[in-house]
Amino acid sequence: MSLKKSLIKEALFYGVGDMLTKAIAFVLIPLYTNALPPKEYGIYQLLVLFITTAMVFVMSGMNAALFKHFVVTKDETLRRRYFTATVVWVVISSVILVGLSYLLARPLSYLLTGNYGRGGLVGLAAINAGLEALILVSLLIFRMEKRPIGYVSYNVVKVVLIVAGNILLVWFLNMGVSGIILAGIAADVIILAPLLWRVGHYLTLPLSFRFIWPLFLWGIPFVPSSIASVILTLSDRLILRFMAGLGPAGIYSVGYKLAGVVFLFYTAFRFAWGPYMFELGRDTTVANRTYPKVLLPLISFLGLSAVGLVGISPELYRFFVGEAYHASRAVLIPVSLAAMFEAMALFFGAGMQTRDRTIYLPFVTGMAAILNIALNIWLIPRFGFMGAAWATLISYVVMAYMHLRLGDPLMPVKYPWPKIAAIVLITAMGITAVWFLGPLVSRLGAILATAALLWVTSGGISGAIRQVTSITYGIKRNT
Secondary structure, three states, rough: OOOOHHHHHHHHHHHHHHHHHHHHHHHHHHHHHHHOHHHHHHHHHHHHHHHHHHHHHHHOOHHHHHHHHHHOOOOOOHHHHHHHHHHHHHHHHHHHHHHHHHHHHHHHHHHOOOOOOOHHHHHHHHHHHHHHHHHHHHHHHHHHHOHHHHHHHHHHHHHHHHHHHHHHHHHHOOOOOHHHHHHHHHHHHHHHHHHHHHHHOOOOOOOOOOHHHHHHHHHHHHHHHHHHHHHHHHHHHHHHHOOOOOHHHHHHHHHHHHHHHHHHHHHHHHHHHHHHHHHOOOOOOHHHHHHHHHHHHHHHHHHHHHHHHHHHHHHHHHHHHHHHHHHHHHHHHHHHHHHHHHHHHHHHHHHHOOOOOOOHHHHHHHHHHHHHHHHHHHHHHOHOOOHHHHHHHHHHHHEEEEEHHHHHHOOOOOOOHHHHHHHHHHHHHHHHHHHHHHOOHHHHHHHHHHHHHHHHOOOOOOHHHHHHHHHHHHHHHOO
């Protein structure tokens, strides 16, 4: 199999694995919105924020460092020592995290739940974060060994276990938020035993702590960027909790999760596009011919997905979302549109990655995160949870612009700005139409009309695929 086909196959497999873990949020929305009141769902989302942040500190970038050192090192003994050092780091960090969480249970409980007496939930969330970090490190073995089927298989089993656990604990046993966290812990424990058995041959003794230090130094710069990403995507729930209450935070979170389906489409593309981005980006001339022809169909597809999601949202909410959360339907508009601008940021900032200037990325993400916090503080008192939704869209627009300003000088690409503006305008008009039209038939007609306009404007997806394939083939022949 050629290198190009291998890269595409593996990227798509890993994309499926990543999408499966994120798809849990969509599969379980009908269950959560019918079993939990908005306040409790808001608490759960704040615990998700805590788990995600805790994992960043538990990992400390060691996962990225392990991946790099494992791949470039051919010595099997060194590989084992690097993997063992990473696992030991994660285990020790997790124990410290759980200990601190129980020690600070009361203030953390008030911060996340508004109640000093729910410290047990914080402790369970910390345990969940530690187990998730250990599983993430173990699953890296499959990526480093280029075994995507194994990677996806474990993720599929995990998804099934989590869904089954939630149905049992949340729906039948009515355990609420505790049931959600316990279902995650149970799934982690069940999957961890065979996973460690599978990768256990990489664990070696005696442990040498001198292998931890180079991994730590290489990986720690990823922490600020990761924290900024968490702030950009999750901090609005915490701000809503203090400025509007746990109920609005829960309602907003449901709309955000549903709008995330558009981000899932973007994630699938990003996994597949990664190898092409670096290969085609080596030559600025080739990038100029190719990047715009791929970007236009991509943002058109994401825009159409946003229009389609908003267009069918009345039926989606009527049949799958609890009535207490129906006010979150308006959140779909700005949050789903944000995916288009994240895709633009990927292309506009490609020069920072292809020209090895990744040191700029934490700055860009950090500035977008700071802007997001400021916008939330300003808009939430005026517009409630919709203020948080519009803050998300504005932050992604600004982030795309910052990627352009920093990435374009490194790898200048002439994008067709009139077409990009037309695609954004057509998408906005399509969303406006489907939002105000009543009958489903008329909304479907508006979606089809939007699709036709976007197709003509972007030049079609098939043309972009042919362009990438032909140029990539030409590069390979010349090299």
